[in-house]
Structures are given as C-alpha cells and as structure tokens.
Amino acid sequence: MLGQQTAADRMDHIPFSGIREIFEECDRLEAAGEDVVHLEIGRPDFDTPKPIKDAAVSALDSGHVHYTSNYGISELRETIAAKFDRDNDIAYDPDQEVIVTTGATEAILVSVFAFVGQGDEVLVPNPSWTYAPSVRMAGGTPVSYSLDPETGFQPDLSELRENVSDRTELLIVNSPQNPTGGVVDEDRIDTLAEFAVENDLVVLSDEIYEKILYDDSEHHSLAAHPELYDRTISVNGVSKAYSMTGWRLGYLGAPEELIDPIIRVRQYTTTCAPSLSQHAAVRAIGSGLHEPMVEAFADRRDRLLERLDRIPGMDCPVPSGAFYAFPTLPEGYEDENEFVWSLLREKNVAMVPGSVFGSNGNGRLRIAYSNSVERIDEAFDRIEAWLADQ
Numbered sequence: 483m484l485g486q487q488t489a490a491d492r493m494d495h496i497p498f499s500g501i502r503e504i505f506e507e508c509d510r511l512e513a514a515g516e517d518v519v520h521l522e523i524g525r526p527d528f529d530t531p532k533p534i535k536d537a538a539v540s541a542l543d544s545g546h547v548h549y550t551s552n553y554g555i556s557e558l559r560e561t562i563a564a565k566f567d568r569d570n571d572i573a574y575d576p577d578q579e580v581i582v583t584t585g586a587t588e589a590i591l592v593s594v595f596a597f598v599g600q601g602d603e604v605l606v607p608n609p610s611w612t613y614a615p616s617v618r619m620a621g622g623t624p625v626s627y628s629l630d631p632e633t634g635f636q637p638d639l640s641e642l643r644e645n646v647s648d649r650t651e652l653l654i655v656n657s658p659q660n661p662t663g664g665v666v667d668e669d670r671i672d673t674l675a676e677f678a679v680e681n682d683l684v685v686l687s688d689e690i691y692e693k694i695l696y697d698d699s700e701h702h703s704l705a706a707h708p709e710l711y712d713r714t715i716s717v718n719g720v721s722k723a724y725s726m727t728g729w730r731l732g733y734l735g736a737p738e739e740l741i742d743p744i745i746r747v748r749q750y751t752t753t754c755a756p757s758l759s760q761h762a763a764v765r766a767i768g769s770g771l772h773e774p775m776v777e778a779f780a781d782r783r784d785r786l787l788e789r790l791d792r793i794p795g796m797d798c799p800v801p802s803g804a805f806y807a808f809p810t811l812p813e814g815y816e817d818e819n820e821f822v823w824s825l826l827r828e829k830n831v832a833m834v835p836g837s838v839f840g841s842n843g844n845g846r847l848r849i850a851y852s853n854s855v856e857r858i859d860e861a862f863d864r865i866e867a868w869l870a871d872q
C-alpha cells in the first residue's frame with residue numbers, strides 16, 4: 483500500500499473541502515434511504531431554464547462537439563463583453579480580454595496561478611469561500627482580512643492595512659458574498675481602490691452572485707472604478723444565476739496585460755470549457771431568465787429569517803445578496819462542528835460549520851437557501867423538535 487509520504491509536501495495544507503465532507507456524508511445517508519434536507523450546498527434546486535437547455539441540444543445536433551479556442555467561442559466572448567459593458571460599465575475587448583473557463587472555480591485557479599508564486603501573500607476575506615487552497619497550491623500564503631458582521635460584512639480596511647506586506651501580490655474581494663450574503667458598498671470600493679493602488683496589488687473580484695440581490699441592494703463591479711480597471715480580474719459565471727452548476731461554465735475579463743499570463747496557465751489546465759455549455763451560455767447571459775429564480779430566493783430568504791428568529795441565539799445579519807445566511811449558533815451551543823454533525827446524524831438536516839470559511843465563522847453556521855420554502859420549513863421543524871429534546 484502506498485503511504486502518506488507519497489503525496490507532495492504542499493498537500494499537508496490542502497484539506498478535504500469542509501463543504502464537500504458534509505455533502506459526501508449526505509450522499510451516503512441518501513444511498514441508505516434517508517430523507518436529507520440540503521441546506522449545505524450552494525446549488526440552486528431549479529432546473530436550468532428550457533431555452534438554455536434547448537440551445538445546448540441544438541449545439542449538440544449541429545455537431546459542436548469539439549475542442550474550442552482556449553479563450554472560448556467568439557460568439558460567447560462577444561456576449562460576455564457586451565454583458566460587462568451593459569451591466570457592469572466595464573469595456574473589455576472580446577478578442578483579447580475575455581476568457582471562458584470551466585466554472586468560475588477555474589477562473590480563480592488560473593488567475594491565482596498566473597500571479598502568485600512561492601512565498602507571495604494573498605489577502606483573502608475572512609470568512610470566505612475556499613480561495614485559500616488555490617493560493618496554497620500555487621505556493622502562496624493566504625493572509626486574511628475580516629468582514630465585519632456589524633457593517634453587513636464590509637471589508638475591514640484597518641485590518642487590510644495591518645496585514646499587507648511587501649510580499650502581498652493579490653487582493654481577493656467577493657461581492658455578493660459567500661458565505662455571508664453581504665454586499666460590498668460603493669463607497670467601500672473607493673477605499674479598496676486607494677488601498678490597491680497604494681500597495682500596487684492585482685485584484686481578483688469574484689462577482690459570481692451579482693444577479694442575486696435583494697431589497698434595494700446594488701452590485702458595483704470593482705473594475706468599473708477607474709483606479710481599479712488596470713489591475714482587476716473580473717470573475718463571473720452562469721452557475722448560480724441560471725441554475726447551471728453542472729454545466730461548468732465560468733469566465734473572466736481583464737486588461738490584456740493581465741490576460742497574458744492567465745491564458746498561458748489556462749492552456750495547460752482544462753484547455754477549453756465544455757463546448758455545449760458555451761453555446762448554452764450564449765443563450766443564458768443577458769436573457770433575464772434568472773429573474774423568477776431570484777424572486778424565489780427572496781421568498782426563501784424571508785422564510786429562513788422568520789424561522790431563525792424563532793430560535794433564541796440564532797442572530798443573523800439580513801443577507802443582501804447570494805443565497806446564504808450566516809447566523810450564530812442557538813443559545814447554549816458553542817461548537818459549530820459538533821452542532822452540524824449532530825444535527826446531520828440525528829435529524830438529517832445538512833448545513834456547513836462557519837469555521838470552514840475562516841476563523842470569523844467560529845460559532846456560526848452557513849445555511850444555503852438554494853432549497854424550497856417547504857424544505858426550509860421541514861428543516862426547521864426538525865431543528866426545533868431536536869432542540870426541544872436536548
């Protein structure tokens with residue numbers, strides 16, 4: 483049998499994903515016939531809208547089954563450049579400044595590999611989605627900066643200033659945010675711009691949830707800021723807005739000088755995004771087909787907040803975007819890992835421990851409301867009964 487020593491040293495710092503760990507356990511429970519309520523994974527439960535599926539079927543019938551350009555098919559790059567221009571007020575040349583990727587996950591990985599080397603530091607939000615393992619795989623060191631729950635999870639500028647060093651290469655910003663549902667304010671972007679220029683940083687702006695906004699919250703792209711355009715990589719994708727997580731289709735836009743190293747990495751990762759998904763994305767982007775789903779997310783959010791409100795201790799900043807809530811644990815509980823695993827084993831309700839997203843998630847849970855109001859109610863009926871029995 484091969485031993486642990488055969489894995490590369492850097493694998494010591496690459497844990498099995500905390501989200502996937504829960505998800506795999508759900509799979510095992512379901513295979514054994516259990517009825518699991520999924521509030522753990524950021525995977526909308528809707529079918530992909532029919533016009534988008536039809537576009538893929540028609541691409542299949544037309545024989546679009548081959549490798550495409552490393553940058554992506556030109557029709558999609560033009561659709562993406564038009565979207566950046568219309569929705570985000572950013573001008574990217576579709577021929578030189580847009581790359582289609584295999585999910586936003588790959589857009590992030592290739593950007594990190596292009597700009598982060600051995601010993602470089604990367605400023606990563608705390609809490610945040612799993613950027614840190616990509617940074618570590620590239621040989622870099624993630625250095626966290628806090629998102630403050632008191633301000634709706636705005637980046638803490640004083641912590642950014644304290645934690646930046648002459649090794650810092652990249653600043654990662656995510657808005658709307660996973661796991662908190664926070665949205666970065668426009669005036670905060672001015673300060674981030676000043677900070678990025680002062681420290682000569684490349685900025686990776688993950689905007690994959692831009693279409694999922696509630697109440698009167700607004701999304702502002704970092705690259706639309708004149709000081710940030712030259713140094714920003716704008717990452718996006720169709721997974722979340724169009725319920726296309728399985729199609730593996732993301733993209734990035736950046737000025738040509740930044741694209742150059744990224745495309746060279748991209749040529750050696752997955753070559754090109756799935757061809758049928760690229761044709762489907764041409765139909766999806768700019769279609770407005772996400773709107774009914776966003777309305778449904780708003781109802782789900784409201785229901786979830788009502789249910790959280792009934793449980794003492796589960797304090798939750800109101801999410802302004804994405805489909806995650808990030809409440810504190812019920813009264814009397816301190817350990818989010820113990821809480822999540824007991825709840826899953828005893829009541830078949832799945833959530834993610836907040837600490838998976840960084841130390842500021844200690845004592846919190848991430849609840850994904852990418853599931854129906856009925857299933858949210860089912861989960862909370864079980865939780866209330868379980869808490870009453872403790």
Ligand code: PMP
Nearest residue numbers: 524585586587611660719721732
């Ligand atoms: N960024 C964030 C903040 C996410 O939450 C996710 C998916 N959970 C991704 C990127 C990756 O999305 P995909 O690879 O499906 O496009």
